[in-house]
Amino acid sequence: MRPLDGIVVLDLTRFFPGAVATATLANFGAEVIKIEQPHSGDPARNIEGASWLFAETNRSKKSVALNLKDERGKRVFCQLVSTADVVIESFRPSVMNRLGIGYKDLCGLNKGLIYASLSGYGQNGRHVEMAGHDINYIAMSGVLDLISPAGGIPVIPEIQVADIAGGSSHVVIGILLALLAREKTGRGQRVDVSMVGALDGLLALPLAALHSFKHPLKRGKELLSGAYACYHPYRAKDNRWIVVGALEPKFWTNLCRQIQCEDLIADQFSPEPRQRLVKQRLARIFKRRTAEQWFGLLRSLDCCVTPVRTLQEAVAERQFGTETLGIGLARTPGVVERTPAPQVGQHSIQILKRAGVTKSELRVLQNAGVITG
Numbered sequence: 001m002r003p004l005d006g007i008v009v010l011d012l013t014r015f016f017p018g019a020v021a022t023a024t025l026a027n028f029g030a031e032v033i034k035i036e037q038p039h040s041g042d043p044a045r046n047i048e049g050a051s052w053l054f055a056e057t058n059r060s061k062k063s064v065a066l067n068l069k070d071e072r073g074k075r076v077f078c079q080l081v082s083t084a085d086v087v088i089e090s091f092r093p094s095v096m097n098r099l100g101i102g103y104k105d106l107c108g109l110n111k112g113l114i115y116a117s118l119s120g121y122g123q124n125g126r127h128v129e130m131a132g133h134d135i136n137y138i139a140m141s142g143v144l145d146l147i148s149p150a151g152g153i154p155v156i157p158e159i160q161v162a163d164i165a166g167g168s169s170h171v172v173i174g175i176l177l178a179l180l181a182r183e184k185t186g187r188g189q190r191v192d193v194s195m196v197g198a199l200d201g202l203l204a205l206p207l208a209a210l211h212s213f214k215h216p217l218k219r220g221k222e223l224l225s226g227a228y229a230c231y232h233p234y235r236a237k238d239n240r241w242i243v244v245g246a247l248e249p250k251f252w253t254n255l256c257r258q259i260q261c262e263d264l265i266a267d268q269f270s271p272e273p274r275q276r277l278v279k280q281r282l283a284r285i286f287k288r289r290t291a292e293q294w295f296g297l298l299r300s301l302d303c304c305v306t307p308v309r310t311l312q313e314a315v316a317e318r319q320f321g322t323e324t325l326g327i328g329l330a331r332t333p334g335v336v337e338r339t340p341a342p343q344v345g346q347h348s349i350q351i352l353k354r355a356g357v358t359k360s361e362l363r364v365l366q367n368a369g370v371i372t373g
Contacts, residue, residue, distance in 0.1 A: 002029030003332045007179070010035055010080055011061065013090040015044045016160065017167035017195070018118055019057035022088060024172050026060045027334040030086075033351055034058065034342065035077065038065040038372040041344035058341035064352065065345030065372040068099055073370045077101060079355045082109045085188075086175055088116040093128045103190050113188040114178040118171045120162075122194030137162030141199040146206055150220025166198035223247075229278040230255075230268050233308070240291035241308040244282070255303040259285050348373025 007030040011022045019042075026032045036042050041063070044054045064080075067073040078101070081087060087106065089096055096102040096117075103115045120137055121127040127140075138144040138161050139154070148154040174191035182188055200207060205224065206217050219225070226232050230246045246252040252268045259282075267278050286294065291307040298305045309317070327334065348371050352362060365371045 001332050002334060003329065004029035007031070007086065008084045009033065009086040009088060010077075010084045011088055012096075013088055013118065014042055015090070016053065016057065017163040018088060018090040018171075019044065019054070020164060020168040021118070021171045021175075022061065023057050023059070024168070024334075025086075025175070027336055028332075029334075032061040033080070033084075033347070034061050034063045035068070035080075036063055036065050036344055038067055038345065038369060041065065045344070055341045060337040060339045061342055062347035062351060063342035063345055063373075064348045066348070067370045068101065070368075070370045072365060072368065074099070074101060076352060076355070076357060076365065076371070078106070078109055079357065080351070081106050081113065083355065084110065084113065085179070086114045086116060088118065088171065088175070090118040092131075093117070093119060093123045107188065107190075111187055112182055114175055114182065114191060115188070116171050116175050116178075116191035116193065118167055118193050118195070120195050122197055123192045127196075134160045134163045137166065137195045138199065141166075141196045142203060142206075143199055145219060146203075146217065146222075146225070148219060150218070150225075161202070162195040162199055165202060166195040167193065170195075170198040170201070228269060228275060229264075229282050232279060232282075234283050234286040236286055236291040236294060236307075237288060238290040238292075242286060242291045242294055242305055243308060245304040245306075247304075251302055251304045254301055255298070255305065258298060258301055258303060261285070345371065345373030 004025055007025070009022060009025055009030045009032045011018065011032050011034045013019060013022065022030075022032045022034075034042065040046070042054065042058075045051065047053070066077060068077055081101075097105075103117075106115060107113055117123060119128070120132040121130060121140075132140075135144070135156060138157075141162065143161060144154050144156075147157065171191065171193040174193055178189050178191050206222065209222065210217060221227050224231060230244060230252045233241050233243045236242050244255065246255045249268060253265050256262050256265045261281065264278055264281070267274060269275075270278065289297070294305060295307050349362060352371065353359075357365075362371070366373075
């Protein structure tokens with residue numbers, strides 16, 4: 001048994017954030033049915049040089065190729081909605097309403113329907129129709145400014161912070177919360193996830209500081225920005241990097257004792273220019289051994305010192321994969337099935353028959369190009 005066994009998800013999302021979200025739902029038992037444009041399918045299938053990404057994020061899903069711009073296609077889609085648990089889409093806010101299949105159009109067909117919208121800026125406000133990608137969302141949220149060095153060019157992370165941490169994860173959380181609420185009320189609801197807005201969760205500490213101190217945060221000058229020697233990267237003898245995360249006084253004290261710098265214990269949060277001198281001293285000390293030597297020496301001594309791993313090294317060392325987001329459920333665990341991503345419309349006939357579309361209707365729809373498969 002998996003916790004989402006029996007849950008049917010109609011997935012209208014395109015590209016990466018929605019695909020990761022519905023892959024997570026599938027890993028925990030949901031039947032995810034991609035609703036795709038006939039013939040061409042999800043545009044993510046055809047990104048030059050990145051077709052592997054579609055394959056990785058759409059395993060174990062099913063595909064129905066259905067033209068939602070055709071009235072007959074919309075009627076068939078509504079038949080699917082009437083027995084589904086979740087509809088998830090990632091279009092700009094006006095698109096689904098313009099097609100006549102927005103939340104207000106569909107909730108009357110199925111009182112238990114959970115309708116999740118994943119977008120850059122949410123369903124309301126002045127930016128709702130503005131196009132964007134991860135770089136735009138982290139820029140607009142304040143994240144990009146905070147993760148960049150003081151006085152330097154903004155540093156673009158090579159991971160999708162807004163797409164995944166802000167988008168995929170939060171829309172999964174929203175859907176699960178709505179499913180739980182439905183158990184109590186019997187009714188579904190709208191789930192609206194803004195990738196920019198959801199990044200406030202990552203900004204909890206700086207937002208708390210902003211609200212408490214009533215002044216703008218200074219890039220590179222805050223507690224977790226590398227401003228202090230106790231929370232800072234250092235280069236080792238082999239030119240690999242190690243990081244120190246000894247924020248609590250007990251960890252900083254342990255570290256100073258292990259590297260024979262007990263006189264620095266009182267300087268953990270000393271202001272400049274003293275702080276710079278503390279960093280310089282630690283930098284000279286960490287240059288005496290390789291990154292792995294330091295890790296071997298300090299890993300069990302509560303000093304919060306670790307090497308900076310490459311992705312390949314990190315994956316080789318993990319005890320479990322990331323495909324279920326590191327979530328281990330003792331009684332109802334997720335399972336990452338290795339079923340390949342579906343072909344466009346591979347399950348159209350099977351799914352539409354199950355929804356009550358007759359053989360003769362299917363032939364008419366196929367002949368008209370409303371469905372393929």
